[in-house]
Amino acid sequence: MSHHKIETKSLGYSYPDGHVAIKxxxxxxxxxxxxxIIGANGAGKSTLLMLLMGILFPNQGEILVGDVHVTKNTxxxxxxxxxxxxQDPDDQLFMTTIYDDVxxxxxxxxxxxxxxxxxxxxALETVGISHLKERAPFKLSGGEKRAAAIAAVLSMEPDVLxxxxxxxxxxxxSRRRLxxxxxxxxxxxxxxSHDLDMVLEVCKRIIVIKDGEIAADGNGEDIxxxxxxxxxxxxxxxxxxxxxxxxxVNKDKERWxx
Amino acid sequence: MNSMANFSNxxxxxxxxxxxxxxxxxxxxxxxxAKVLTTFVYLLIxxxxxxxxxxxxxxxxxxxxxxxxxxxxxxxxxLKRILFVEPFIIGIGILNPFFDQEIVIIGGIALSRGWITFxxxxxxxxxxxxxxxxLMATTGMDKLAAALRLLKIPRLFVLQLLxxxxxxxxxxxxxxxxxxxYSLRAPTHKGVHRSAWGSLAGQLLLRTLDxxxxxxxxxxxxxxxxxxxxxxxxxxxxxDFIYVISWSxxxxxxxxxxxxxxxxxxxxxxxx
Ligand SMILES: Nc1ncnc2c1ncn2[C@@H]1O[C@H](COP(=O)(O)OP(=O)(O)O)[C@@H](O)[C@H]1O
Ligand SMILES: [Mg+2]
Numbered sequence: 205m206s207h208h209k210i211e212t213k214s215l216g217y218s219y220p221d222g223h224v225a226i227k228x229x230x231x232x233x234x235x236x237x238x239x240x241i242i243g244a245n246g247a248g249k250s251t252l253l254m255l256l257m258g259i260l261f262p263n264q265g266e267i268l269v270g271d272v273h274v275t276k277n278t279x280x281x282x283x284x285x286x287x288x289x290x291q292d293p294d295d296q297l298f299m300t301t302i303y304d305d306v307x308x309x310x311x312x313x314x315x316x317x318x319x320x321x322x323x324x325x326x327a328l329e330t331v332g333i334s335h336l337k338e339r340a341p342f343k344l345s346g347g348e349k350r351a352a353a354i355a356a357v358l359s360m361e362p363d364v365l366x367x368x369x370x371x372x373x374x375x376x377x378s379r380r381r382l383x384x385x386x387x388x389x390x391x392x393x394x395x396x397s398h399d400l401d402m403v404l405e406v407c408k409r410i411i412v413i414k415d416g417e418i419a420a421d422g423n424g425e426d427i428x429x430x431x432x433x434x435x436x437x438x439x440x441x442x443x444x445x446x447x448x449x450x451x452x453v454n455k456d457k458e459r460w461x462x
Numbered sequence: 463m464n465s466m467a468n469f470s471n472x473x474x475x476x477x478x479x480x481x482x483x484x485x486x487x488x489x490x491x492x493x494x495x496a497k498v499l500t501t502f503v504y505l506l507i508x509x510x511x512x513x514x515x516x517x518x519x520x521x522x523x524x525x526x527x528x529x530x531x532x533x534x535x536x537x538x539x540x541l542k543r544i545l546f547v548e549p550f551i552i553g554i555g556i557l558n559p560f561f562d563q564e565i566v567i568i569g570g571i572a573l574s575r576g577w578i579t580f581x582x583x584x585x586x587x588x589x590x591x592x593x594x595x596x597l598m599a600t601t602g603m604d605k606l607a608a609a610l611r612l613l614k615i616p617r618l619f620v621l622q623l624l625x626x627x628x629x630x631x632x633x634x635x636x637x638x639x640x641x642x643x644y645s646l647r648a649p650t651h652k653g654v655h656r657s658a659w660g661s662l663a664g665q666l667l668l669r670t671l672d673x674x675x676x677x678x679x680x681x682x683x684x685x686x687x688x689x690x691x692x693x694x695x696x697x698x699x700x701x702d703f704i705y706v707i708s709w710s711x712x713x714x715x716x717x718x719x720x721x722x723x724x725x726x727x728x729x730x731x732x733x734x
Contacts, residue, residue: 254679257683259679259682259683280685283682283683283684283685284685287683288683290676290680292676295673295676295677295680296677296680298628298677298681299604300480300483300484300602300603300604301484304604304692304693307693308681308684308686309684309685311691311692311693312684312685312686312687312689312691313685314691317693320693338484340480340481356684357684360684360685
């Protein structure tokens with residue numbers, strides 16, 4: 205389905221203070237793909253997502269969602285298709301109850317209140333927090349807030365889910381729950397993270413960004429086992445692929461022997 | 463460390479008001495617009511009283527009192543907030559007794575007119591603040607904003623109000639965080655040392671602006687265009703009209719007749 209494709213062509217962006225955050229980035233993401241965007245702190249991951257969502261506009265190059273250019277005039281259409289979950293859920297939740305927060309998007313599109321309720325309940329059930337719907341956002345735990353922020357985006361029924369460091373600041377159990385949730389989604393997914401173990405599990409394809417440029421783009425396992433590449437980009441092979449320091453099992457060998 | 467605890471409390475308290483607004487009582491069920499209009503008439507009547515008036519003002523206390531009772535609000539949180547504002551009101555009115563020292567005799571007691579205006583201001587502002595708080599506690603910020611839009615208050619203005627409200631809680635969150643970070647690294651200081659004020663305040667402003675911007679962006683990403691929808695039925699029903707009209711009549715009567723004096727006169731007549 206070509207109308208779900210996301211494409212960037214030699215994208216470039218520099219912040220008003222002159223800092224060049226994105227240089228010459230081109231890629232194309234197809235319908236149903238799950239793509240991890242990894243890179244050290246300050247590599248430009250969040251900036252790239254903001255460009256995709258039309259929060260920032262590129263100085264160079266262009267972005268296509270389906271066959272539509274991301275410009276000021278097409279924003280409303282683009283934003284119904286792409287849903288973005290922010291890094292800090294507190295930036296996203298601001299209504300007085302979780303229910304109202306999840307309903308915020310659908311209501312903005314003037315859906316009938318019955319439809320709104322159905323969408324809200326669906327979204328809350330998907331992320332497993334329907335029992336919290338009357339609670340105030342600021343009283344929830346980190347994992348619950350994250351779930352609520354995801355529900356708030358799901359209720360808009362986007363084709364593409366974009367997430368900025370979704371596992372940041374989650375405890376192991378919440379993180380595991382989130383990973384399982386993400387694996388269950390059939391949306392096209394674009395996820396930034398330095399949690400490479402999560403990326404390994406959720407994303408088949410990985411784009412590595414270094415200083416605002418693409419350093420690698422390819423199959424997840426190939427990239428995540430390339431120690432030299434990861435090291436050069438300020439990253440480390442995920443624990444799941446490292447040789448076990450306790451029992452000494454050599455995962456590399458094990459993998460290649462199989 | 464004490465100040466840090468205070469800030470966290472304030473933060474928690476902001477939520478308390480919104481929690482109260484989610485109760486289900488006869489007052490809470492009144493259409494937000496009706497409550498906004500009633501409050502508006504109340505404030506109008508309140509400020510229209512003469513600056514030397516005290517006794518005529520007193521019956522106006524029935525409005526907050528009845529709302530308070532029927533909305534089943536807890537006294538603590540509301541009183542705390544009123545007390546929080548009183549020092550500011552006293553600050554505004556306290557100069558009157560010094561400037562206006564002419565003596566008048568009321569009920570056999572000699573009082574300076576300055577003190578009378580002071581008490582009058584004190585009561586008026588107290589009632590105004592209470593009415594505002596009760597509106598918040600029975601309606602909530604979201605519905606309040608929607609009601610203002612129904613009144614055709616410009617979109618930008620309502621948005622400003624909403625963001626300011628949100629901004630204040632953000633600011634306090636940031637203050638709490640900054641002070642925590644400071645006090646952890648300067649454990650022996652009581653409070654924040656003067657030399658650090660400037661940079662702390664600057665930091666705070668930048669961080670809060672940053673956050674407010676991200677929140678606004680997140681709102682826009684979810685289709686926000688400045689219009690605020692709460693999903694409520696937009697129309698007022700006849701009981702909402704009755705609510706506004708009967709209170710308004712009550713307020714106007716209080717304004718036209720000095721009820722305590724009328725009652726006093728009646729009683730005197732009976733005794734005689
Ligand atoms: N508002 C801004 N103004 C100027 N520079 C910024 C701004 N936001 C981010 N940057 C810079 O742009 C670069 C990329 O930032 P970001 O996209 O947030 O990185 P990441 O999300 O990969 O950690 C960083 O060097 C950062 O300092
Ligand atoms: Mg980032």
